[in-house]
Amino acid sequence: xxxxxxxxxxxxxxxxxxxxxxxxxxxxxxxxxxxxxxxxxxxx
Numbered sequence: 001x002x003x004x005x006x007x008x009x010x011x012x013x014x015x016x017x018x019x020x021x022x023x024x025x026x027x028x029x030x031x032x033x034x035x036x037x038x039x040x041x042x043x044x
Contacts, residue, residue: 002026004039016043 005016007029020027020043028035036042 001040002028003041003043004036005029005043006036007031008044 003020003025005013005027007013013029017027017029
C-alpha cells in the first residue's frame with residue numbers, strides 16, 4: 001500500500017513527500033494514471 005502524491009509540475013511536492021515519509025508512509029510521487037489508480041490514498 002502506498003500514498004500517491006500527484007505530480008502536476010506545480011508547487012513544492014518534495015515537502016509533501018517528506019512529511020508523509022516522516023510519519024512512516026510509503027509514498028510515490030507520480031503522474032502515471034495506473035500508479036495513481038492503485039494507490040490506497042491520494043495527495044495533490
